[in-house]
Amino acid sequence: METHMNIIKKWQTIAIASILVAVISLGGLLYTVARAGSAPEVPAAASAATEAEAATETTGTEVKTVDANEMLSLWNEGAPAREALTAYMESITKEGSPDFIPVENRIAVFDFDGTLFCETDPNYFDYTLLVYRVTEDPEYKDRASEFEKMVAAKIIDQNTNGTKYEELPMEHGQAVASAFKGMTMREFLDYIQEFKKQPMPSYEGMTRGGGFYEPMLQIINYLKANDFTVYVISGTDRFICRGIMENSPLELPNSQIIGSDETVVAGLQNGEDGLNYTFTQGDDLYLGGEFIIKNLKMNKVSVINSEIGVQPVLSFGNSSGDGAMCNYTLSNNQYKSLAFMLCCDDLERENGNIKKADDMYKLCEENNWIPVSMKNDWKTIYAEGVKYIGKQAEEPAAEPAAAEQPAEQPATEEQPVTGEPAVEEPAAEQPAAEEQPVTEEPAEEQQEVLDNAA
Numbered sequence: 216m217e218t219h220m221n222i223i224k225k226w227q228t229i230a231i232a233s234i235l236v237a238v239i240s241l242g243g244l245l246y247t248v249a250r251a252g253s254a255p256e257v258p259a260a261a262s263a264a265t266e267a268e269a270a271t272e273t274t275g276t277e278v279k280t281v282d283a284n285e286m287l288s289l290w291n292e293g294a295p296a297r298e299a300l301t302a303y304m305e306s307i308t309k310e311g312s313p314d315f316i317p318v319e320n321r322i323a324v325f326d327f328d329g330t331l332f333c334e335t336d337p338n339y340f341d342y343t344l345l346v347y348r349v350t351e352d353p354e355y356k357d358r359a360s361e362f363e364k365m366v367a368a369k370i371i372d373q374n375t376n377g378t379k380y381e382e383l384p385m386e387h388g389q390a391v392a393s394a395f396k397g398m399t400m401r402e403f404l405d406y407i408q409e410f411k412k413q414p415m416p417s418y419e420g421m422t423r424g425g426g427f428y429e430p431m432l433q434i435i436n437y438l439k440a441n442d443f444t445v446y447v448i449s450g451t452d453r454f455i456c457r458g459i460m461e462n463s464p465l466e467l468p469n470s471q472i473i474g475s476d477e478t479v480v481a482g483l484q485n486g487e488d489g490l491n492y493t494f495t496q497g498d499d500l501y502l503g504g505e506f507i508i509k510n511l512k513m514n515k516v517s518v519i520n521s522e523i524g525v526q527p528v529l530s531f532g533n534s535s536g537d538g539a540m541c542n543y544t545l546s547n548n549q550y551k552s553l554a555f556m557l558c559c560d561d562l563e564r565e566n567g568n569i570k571k572a573d574d575m576y577k578l579c580e581e582n583n584w585i586p587v588s589m590k591n592d593w594k595t596i597y598a599e600g601v602k603y604i605g606k607q608a609e610e611p612a613a614e615p616a617a618a619e620q621p622a623e624q625p626a627t628e629e630q631p632v633t634g635e636p637a638v639e640e641p642a643a644e645q646p647a648a649e650e651q652p653v654t655e656e657p658a659e660e661q662q663e664v665l666d667n668a669a
Contacts, residue, residue, distance in 0.1 A: 281304075281437070281440045281441055283301045283304070283437065286433060286436060286437045286440060287301070287430075287433050287434070287437055288433070288594075289429050289430040289433055289593060289594050289595055290430055290433070290592060290593060290594070291591065291592055291593065291594055294588075294591070294592035294593075295585070295586075295592075296555055296585050296586065296587040296588075296592055297592065299553065299585050300434070300437075300553070300555075303551065303553055304437075304441055306551065307321075307528070307550070307551055308441055308442075314550075314551045316528060316550045316551070318442045319525070320525060320528065320550060321438075321441070321442055321443040321444065321528065322443070322444055322446070322523060322525050322526070322527040322528060322529075323438050323443045323444070323445050323446070323527060323528070323529035323530070323531070324445075324446050324447075324448045324519060324523075324527045324529070324530050324531070324540060324544070325431075325435070325445065325446070325447050325448065325530075325531045325532075326447075326448060326449060326450075326531065326532040326533060326534070326536075326537045326540070327447050327448075327449035327450075327451055327456060327459075327474075328340065328449065328450070328451060328533075329533035329534060329557060329559065330428075330431065330531050330532055330533045330537070330557055331427060331428055331431050331432070331435075331447070331465065332426050332427055332428065332459070333415065333426030333427075333428075333565070333566070333597075334533070334559070334566070335566060336415050336416055336417050336418070336426070336566055337374040337416065337417075338370060338373065338374050339451065340423065340426075340451065340455070340459060341387070341391060341451045341452055341455045342370050342387060343370075343423070344391075344407070344410055344455065345363075345366065345367060345370065345387060345390055345391050345394060346367045346370050346371060347410060347413075348363075348394045348395070349363045349364055349366075349367040349390075349394060350364075350367055350371075355394070359394065360393060360394075362386075362389075362390065362393070363390045363393060363394050365386075366383070366386045366387055366389075366390040367390070369383055369386070370383070370387070384450070384509055384511070385506070385509060388452070388475055388477070388506040388509055389505075389506040391452055391455070391477070391506070392477040392478070392502065392503075392504050392505055392506040393504050395502050396501075396502050396503065396504030397501055397502065397504070398501065398502050399482075399499050399500060399501055399502075400454065400479075400500050400501075400502075403454055403458065403502060404454070404457065404458045404461060406458075407455060407458030407459065407461075408424075408458065408461065408462065410423060410424075411423050411424025411425075411458075411459065412424065417566055417603060417604060417605060418597070418601055418602065418603055418604060419601070419602040419604055420598075420600040420601045420602060421597060421598070421601040424459060424463065425597070425598060425601070426597065427463065427464055427465060427597070427598070428589075428593075428596055428597070429595055429596065429597060429598060430592070430593045430594075430595070430596070431531075431557075432464055432465060434531070435465065435467075438529070443529070444471070445467060445471060446467075446471045446472075446473060446519075446523060446527075447460070447467060447471065447472045447473065447474075448473050448474075448510065448515050448518065448519060448540060449472075449473070449474040449475075449510065450474065450475055450509060450510050450511045450515075450536060451474050451475065452474055452475050452476075452477065453472065453473060453474035453475060453476055453510075454474075454477070454502075455474070456472050456474045457469050457472050460472060473510065473518055473519075473522055474510050475506075475507075475508060475509050475510040476506075476507040476508050476510070477502060477503065477504075477505060477506050477507055478502075478503030478504065478505040478507060479500050479501070479502065479503055480500070480501055480502075480503040481494050481495070481498045481499070481500060481501070482498050482499050482500075482501055483495050483498050511536040512535075512536055512538070512539045513539050515536075515537070515539055515540040516539050516540060516543045519540065519543065526543070526544070526548055526549075527540075527543075527544045527552070528544065528548065528550050528551065528552040528553075529544065529552065529553055529554075529555075530543075530544035530545075530552075530553075530554040530555070531554075531555045531556075531557070532554075532555075532556055532557070533556060533557040533558075533559070533575070534575075535578065537556070538578070538582065541554035541555075541556065541582070541584055542554070542582065545583065553585060554582075554583075554584045554585065555584065555585045555586075555587055556575055556578070556579050556584045556585070556586055556587065557575075557586075557587045557589060558571075558572040558575045558576055558579075558586050558587060558588055558589065559571055559572050559575075559589060560572035560573075560588055560589055560590045560591075561589040561590035561593075561596065562590075563590075563603065564589075564595075564596045564597075564603050565589060565596050565597075565603055566603075567589065567590070
């Protein structure tokens with residue numbers, strides 16, 4: 216009897232186990248069917264969101280909206296340059312458009328002096344910086360070399376009398392390199408920060424570091440919002456450009472700031488060739504005291520090719536020194552491209568020059584560049600509270616008109632409208648100069664500099 220009962224229990228156990236297995240299998244089957252049946256509904260919304268995100272990430276244009284009216288609010292409505300740029304932007308950012316430009320090819324290049332920043336008051340920022348260093352800095356002026364004094368005297372003469380010096384851009388580049396030799400990168404940038412605090416002579420409410428053109432800052436922000444990578448390509452020393460833009464409203468990384476170049480050495484290098492010297496841990500970089508190249512004309516095109524490696528589709532300048540950069544942007548470009556040139560035709564709000572502006576308008580017509588009228592296209596030029604109080608006696612006289620006549624142009628690194636002298640290597644090395652902080656002590660008489668240099 217016991218045996219019979221055990222057999223019955225055994226079969227009951229098997230039966231229960233079989234039922235459980237069947238139930239579990241049936242549940243799994245039902246779950247699979249239910250999941251398959253609902254799949255088209257749930258992922259559909261998720262898929263749409265994913266596609267939208269992908270469009271935003273890859274093109275930056277299909278989903279997000281860039282309000283040109285809001286972003287370019289300092290430009291007068293109907294300004295031809297503004298209209299040309301916004302129409303261009305609409306065509307090149309719309310995926311599927313024949314003019315569509317991939318994000319990686321949206322490259323814009325800008326000159327600096329006279330394009331983004333007050334050009335001359337009474338001369339370029341880096342020219343006035345050298346004059347301060349050589350003639351006013353109490354920690355350095357007595358140690359300045361005769362060459363540096365001579366270059367400073369030429370700048371002062373140009374400011375006062377409008378004298379033209381064909382060789383001045385190259386001489387100035389070498390004088391800057393030697394006058395600041397021995398400073399670390401940080402010390403040089405700090406020196407520039409202090410110099411930027413000095414007042415701009417022809418303006419109330421503006422320092423030397425505050426001369427940014429507000430409508431052009433809007434252009435840069437507008438381009439960045441449309442996924443452009445923006446580069447500054449200046450004739451000013453690269454490190455001086457970095458110093459001006461540090462702690463400024465123009466937010467660009469140093470890797471996108473390109474200018475004229477001087478040597479950089481290690482503190483322990485002691486004159487040894489860079490091919491034979493290995494940088495030592497704990498060492499620092501210093502200005503080496505030698506000028507390398509002036510970044511104007513064809514040199515701008517060369518540096519764009521070597522440092523960016525992508526042909527720009529937008530170019531902004533203000534002088535014939537930027538002409539090569541603008542023409543390179545327009546020439547044989549696989550994408551739709553535009554070049555803009557600023558014309559300094561405002562005499563009420565800025566250090567304008569009608570002769571230079573008229574010459575640039577002619578060059579724009581000849582070269583298919585789009586002119587920007589500072590007078591007619593912009594609602595304002597500088598930041599709120601800035602007031603132009605008139606030309607200073609030191610301002611250079613107006614230059615004669617000519618697009619490419621180096622001998623006729625005042626020697627400044629970013630010549631408005633007319634041509635700059637050709638770039639050539641500096642003739643001689645200059646003595647080293649120790650680092651010195653900027654101070655606010657008063658300057659010596661400028662005539663003394665001229666007498667010393669005579």
